[in-house]
Amino acid sequence: MTEPKTQQVKSVKLIYFAWVRERVGKPQEDIDLPAGIATVGDLMAWLAKRGDEYAYAFENPKIIRAAIDRAHVRPDATIAGAREIAFFPPMTGG
């Protein structure tokens, strides 16, 4: 007996900094996460297909850093439960 799966539409806030922000063309946005996006890496791959500006911003995901709810995470981090996910280049403060 299988229950019908309800579609889980989860809204999350994305924030972009530095040249990621410049390439995407906006500082932040709210998106509805589609099913099947489990990790930060999955999310970057999905974003890259959303249009030329995203494809440009995420053309080399290896050099992009991410934070979930204001803490650094690796690309294999799960995004379940995230409210705010940020993407940015390696930091150059100090």
Added chain:
Amino acid sequence: MTEPKTQQVKSVKLIYFAWVRERVGKPQEDIDLPAGIATVGDLMAWLAKRGDEYAYAFENPKIIRAAIDRAHVRPDATIAGAREIAFFPPMTGG
């Protein structure tokens, strides 16, 4: 054919700091170095025999530091040519 040896009387300035100065009872003095005093260690041993205050100051020569002409030296350093020899405890500046 041996020439008669002339007695080499060499005057040197001694300076004392911190508790070495307090024990000797004076900040500095000029002395005539007797023959046979070759090293800083020899000089400390000779000074220790000059009286109670010197014996007290140099009772433990291992912990006394020395400088010749304002440069740190070890106890086996030769004093030939020295104009100013200083004795003091280990430094506690900074």
Added chain:
Amino acid sequence: MPATIRLQREPFDAAAETAVLTGGRTDIGAVVAFTGICRGAEDGAPIAALTLEHYPGMAEAEIARHVEEAQSRWALLGVTVIHRYGRITPGEPIVLVLAASSHRHDAFAAAEFLMDYLKARAPFWKQVEAAGSRSWVEAKQSDDSATERWQDAKPRRDAAE
């Protein structure tokens, strides 16, 4: 242990911050102050200014986490971290780290640790303004290496005081 963490557009006054940290206390024997300054050239080419972008909220949280880490590693009596954002011209200060301790080694180690982490982990990005064009400063591999050296290091509290 008092810790001051501030992000601001305005320049800071290192002397005034030091006075706040040490004023009226006689337990502090050593204060290390690091000031990072905007240089007039980047990779040999003159620059007009730097503009620092940051991630509000996360920047403060990251710095606070590393201040706590420093406090757990060394015997600190006070820490101040001030990091500026916005447009900064050559010769102006960018960042201040103060570390106070009874003894010098703890103050030196904590200040250097905090600077290494600020460089590599605090969410700030520098944009260079030069000859009318703008470009983002690239992160240096050496800054990541500088951070890694603290990861295996045993706490220096055990070292010579």
Added chain:
Amino acid sequence: MPATIRLQREPFDAAAETAVLTGGRTDIGAVVAFTGICRGAEDGAPIAALTLEHYPGMAEAEIARHVEEAQSRWALLGVTVIHRYGRITPGEPIVLVLAASSHRHDAFAAAEFLMDYLKARAPFWKQVEAAGSRSWVEAKQSDDSATERWQDAKPRRDAAE
């Protein structure tokens, strides 16, 4: 490279000294300032004051020698060392070391090197005044150890910038 070395009775103004070192320059990216302060207790017992005795002539020469050594080991753009002598009460500064460089690691290393050497090699002696009695501070083995660690260390210029 400019170096300022001063021995004096009077307190110093770290901010003014830093301004002298960095004023009008845009090549300096990092300044490390170490301030050593007279603590109110020595080995747990409260003190009234420290009196610092020094060897005039030799103290300046020793400091100058180590400043030159620091200049040869690291890429420094400016060094200032000020050491006070005479009577100093708790909370007052005793010593200031400033090291300026393009990059932070050279400034940190040079300042720590100079402080380690000042502690162990510069001819100064501290006398403690407490409850009407006076006693000489004993040198710490740890200060000699701190100095020794620089002797085998390869120049840090080769390290990550």
